[in-house]
Amino acid sequence: MSATVVTFVGSHHLEPEASMDGLVERNAAAPVTTVLLDTFDGRLHAAGLLAIVEETGAGTTELLVAGDGAVPVRLAVDARPRTAADLPVGPLPERIGRLLDVRVLLPVLEVRSRRRRLAVVDDEGKERVRVDVHVDVAVDVAGDRDDDGDAEHDDAADGAVFFVVHALVGYAADAARVRDALGRHGTRRVDGELPVALAALLDVDLRGISGTPGAELDRRQSALSGFRAVLDDLAATIDANRPGTIDDLDPEFLHDLRVAVRRTRSILGHARHVLPGTVRDRARSEFQELGTITSPARDLDVQVLEWDDLVSTFDAETAAALDPVRDLLVRRRAEAHDVLAAELSGTSCAELLDRWRAWLDEPDVDGGTQADDPLGEVVADRIERTQRRLLRDGRAIDDGSPAAALHELRKDAKKLRYLFECFASILPAAPRKRFVTRLKRLQDVLGEHQDAGVHAAQLASIARELHASGVEAETLVAIGRLVELQERRCTDARARFADTFDEYDSDRTEAALSKVLGKLRR
Amino acid sequence: MRTIALYSIKGGVGKTTAAVNLADAAARSGTRVLLWDLDAQGAATYCFRIRPHVAGGVRDLVRGSDGLERHVRATDRTGIDLVPADVTLRHLDLHLDRTKKPTRRIHRLLEPLRERYDLVVLDCPPGVTLATESVFAATDVLVVPTVPSTLSRRTLTQLTDLLDELVGRLPGGDGSGHPRMPAVWPFVSMLDRRRSLHHAVVAELIEHVPALLPTPVPTASVVERIGVERAPLAAYAPRHPATAAFDELWAEIARRLWLPPPAAATR
Numbered sequence: 001m002s003a004t005v006v007t008f009v010g011s012h013h014l015e016p017e018a019s020m021d022g023l024v025e026r027n028a029a030a031p032v033t034t035v036l037l038d039t040f041d042g043r044l045h046a047a048g049l050l051a052i053v054e055e056t057g058a059g060t061t062e063l064l065v066a067g068d069g070a071v072p073v074r075l076a077v078d079a080r081p082r083t084a085a086d087l088p089v090g091p092l093p094e095r096i097g098r099l100l101d102v103r104v105l106l107p108v109l110e111v112r113s114r115r116r117r118l119a120v121v122d123d124e125g126k127e128r129v130r131v132d133v134h135v136d137v138a139v140d141v142a143g144d145r146d147d148d149g150d151a152e153h154d155d156a157a158d159g160a161v162f163f164v165v166h167a168l169v170g171y172a173a174d175a176a177r178v179r180d181a182l183g184r185h186g187t188r189r190v191d192g193e194l195p196v197a198l199a200a201l202l203d204v205d206l207r208g209i210s211g212t213p214g215a216e217l218d219r220r221q222s223a224l225s226g227f228r229a230v231l232d233d234l235a236a237t238i239d240a241n242r243p244g245t246i247d248d249l250d251p252e253f254l255h256d257l258r259v260a261v262r263r264t265r266s267i268l269g270h271a272r273h274v275l276p277g278t279v280r281d282r283a284r285s286e287f288q289e290l291g292t293i294t295s296p297a298r299d300l301d302v303q304v305l306e307w308d309d310l311v312s313t314f315d316a317e318t319a320a321a322l323d324p325v326r327d328l329l330v331r332r333r334a335e336a337h338d339v340l341a342a343e344l345s346g347t348s349c350a351e352l353l354d355r356w357r358a359w360l361d362e363p364d365v366d367g368g369t370q371a372d373d374p375l376g377e378v379v380a381d382r383i384e385r386t387q388r389r390l391l392r393d394g395r396a397i398d399d400g401s402p403a404a405a406l407h408e409l410r411k412d413a414k415k416l417r418y419l420f421e422c423f424a425s426i427l428p429a430a431p432r433k434r435f436v437t438r439l440k441r442l443q444d445v446l447g448e449h450q451d452a453g454v455h456a457a458q459l460a461s462i463a464r465e466l467h468a469s470g471v472e473a474e475t476l477v478a479i480g481r482l483v484e485l486q487e488r489r490c491t492d493a494r495a496r497f498a499d500t501f502d503e504y505d506s507d508r509t510e511a512a513l514s515k516v517l518g519k520l521r522r
Numbered sequence: 523m524r525t526i527a528l529y530s531i532k533g534g535v536g537k538t539t540a541a542v543n544l545a546d547a548a549a550r551s552g553t554r555v556l557l558w559d560l561d562a563q564g565a566a567t568y569c570f571r572i573r574p575h576v577a578g579g580v581r582d583l584v585r586g587s588d589g590l591e592r593h594v595r596a597t598d599r600t601g602i603d604l605v606p607a608d609v610t611l612r613h614l615d616l617h618l619d620r621t622k623k624p625t626r627r628i629h630r631l632l633e634p635l636r637e638r639y640d641l642v643v644l645d646c647p648p649g650v651t652l653a654t655e656s657v658f659a660a661t662d663v664l665v666v667p668t669v670p671s672t673l674s675r676r677t678l679t680q681l682t683d684l685l686d687e688l689v690g691r692l693p694g695g696d697g698s699g700h701p702r703m704p705a706v707w708p709f710v711s712m713l714d715r716r717r718s719l720h721h722a723v724v725a726e727l728i729e730h731v732p733a734l735l736p737t738p739v740p741t742a743s744v745v746e747r748i749g750v751e752r753a754p755l756a757a758y759a760p761r762h763p764a765t766a767a768f769d770e771l772w773a774e775i776a777r778r779l780w781l782p783p784p785a786a787a788t789r
Binding site for chain 2: 063064065070071072073074075076087088089090091092094095124125126127168169170171
């Protein structure tokens with residue numbers, strides 16, 4: 001029912017007022033920069049929303065939030081918003097923040113033009129349809145969205161005029177008349193606001209770059225080609241997230257980079273007899289080193305991100321006493337990111353990734369003894385082995401087992417999960433989802449146990465350090481309560497482990513797994 | 523979706539001016555607003571240059587056979603849609619009375635639009651009628667323009683007495699339907715700082731009405747021009763103190779509606 005927007009691309013000879021009855025100028029031509037914003041992984045696009053910033057030559061900046069069928073809103077902003085916190089109090093921060101979570105808004109496409117604003121106005125002086133006419137159009141595409149690497153697309157518009165027709169609720173017939181008139185003048189119709197239309201014309205993918213593995217595989221292809229496709233997809237994710245991690249744009253860049261590194265290591269682990277031994281051994285060692293480099297910054301990211309939730313359960317006095325701890329974590333996080341940025345920008349990291357991509361791009365490589373086996377067979381074998389090991393290790397855990405045993409089991413579970421994620425395209429969807437749901441329940445308990453234990457130990461270490469630096473006693477007491485809270489979380493998770501594992505180690509898990517393996521080997 | 527109603531038992535206190543300008547301030551802060559003109563005079567409709575026409579008349583509107591959606595019109599202000607009024611609305615009570623659960627009617631008509639809008643602003647006629655009770659049952663907050671005069675102050679007391687009387691009779695008062703009676707947030711309207719009586723009434727309101735919205739709207743000829751300009755103040759007087767007052771008034775309402783209260787300490 002709300003405004004729907006269509007862009008028409010026409011020749012500069014087309015005079016809109018002369019071609020359409022009742023169209024009058026509301027604003028004379030003026031320069032405007034129109035910037036389409038989204039998260040790196042296209043969360044607004046996925047939700048059917050658009051965030052567009054319009055910067056005029058007069059120095060005003062407005063944010064337009066719209067979407068297919070959504071009532072659009074337009075508000076003045078001081079600068080391009082990056083997070084929901086940059087928006088005024090009201091429903092918008094909640095609406096956008098729910099989608100963004102910890103991600104920031106980044107420019108996807110920037111359009112510079114001269115814009116005239118026209119409208120069909122009735123005898124009450126009410127606008128019934130709006131038409132923005134853009135000329136002298138030039139486009140910049142953000143580097144990560146630009147397939148051909150040519151950031152400037154001034155030639156895309158090529159002297160064309162863009163008519164953006166905004167239909168208004170309750171006045172659909174007027175919009176239809178304008179659209180028909182433009183259609184009669186040989187224009188090309190593209191749905192959406194100007195930057196969306198230009199994205200379509202320039203083949204810019206607005207879906208963003210996801211951290212989810214997306215290699216398209218066939219279970220009958222050779223194991224070597226399948227494993228290489230998965231590793232290539234993961235390498236692309238590492239490459240794509242490296243600049244955002246170096247610039248510390250938001251915590252998800254490092255998260256996605258780190259998970260892609262871990263998945264790479266895990267898949268390399270499963271690639272014995274598939275990949276050539278020397279290549280595999282060297283890559284495993286180098287990616288292990290890369291993963292280790294990312295650990296301190298990610299651990300501190302998590303602690304800082306979870307801080308508010310963690311202390312929200314305390315009274316204001318205790319929370320205030322913990323301020324020195326938060327400040328220390330924030331400082332350490334910044335330091336860890338500086339170290340990480342230096343490592344990721346360094347030549348050894350760049351060389352590793354270049355060498356690795358070069359090997360993955362090589363057309364003909366020799367593999368191991370299973371290289372030519374069908375991918376489905378090999379993946380089924382790896383899943384079966386990993387599951388066997390997980391069950392063996394889990395069954396061996398009793399009340400007296402050390403925490404390290406649960407940590408090892410968590411690693412087994414991750415290896416299994418990564419197999420399901422990286423080879424998802426050859427696994428049957430329904431049993432895969434059933435199995436992963438059960439595995440995830442086990443992983444959640446193991447993750448809670450491990451994270452709470454690690455956080456308790458880190459907080460105890462921080463307490464010792466702050467004690468030595470002469471911090472107030474209230475802070476030490478408050479840290480003690482935090483440590484206690486984390487230890488309780490750890491103990492609770494441990495108490496839940498046995499039942500959760502029993503639930504996992506059951507016929508229903510086995511049934512889902514059998515269906516997955518059956519399909520792979522068929 | 524939150525619903526506020528610009529309401530006063532007394533007429534001529536600036537309800538429509540406030541409805542139009544608060545809706546505009548809300549939209550300019552990123553809120554998707556539906557303004558429903560419930561007054562047969564159609565002043566809000568006129569201010570947005572929309573033709574005063576309710577398709578099928580008030581009978582169809584109240585029945586809701588085609589939904590409220592078909593009556594919605596976009597205004598020239600991005601983010602504000604409007605359900606226009608026309609003179610048939612003078613029979614609103616009559617047609618409400620012919621429906622089942624008339625006091626739930628406005629709430630039910632708005633329900634399908636819950637996901638589409640963040641805020642509904644009801645511009646209400648003065649007086650106490652069946653439609654008033656239906657507005658109360660649909661509304662989170664009654665925003666009450668209060669001219670700093672003794673008579674206007676008196677109607678504020680009458681309103682709170684009326685709500686007390688209605689508790690238990692309106693849906694929700696007996697534990698069903700609408701979860702609670704609307705809150706009453708008055709604000710000072712048409713303040714003339716040169717008049718000592720205004721100062722005295724404002725001081726009394728500050729002392730005795732804790733829910734009073736702290737920003738007063740001054741009396742000004744630029745505000746009265748709204749009927750000539752047929753647009754919200756921000757469109758023709760963006761830097762005027764009255765525009766700033768409505769913006770601040772909206773910011774206060776938004777904070778109360780959307781900012782979570784401080785979390786209760788549990789440990």
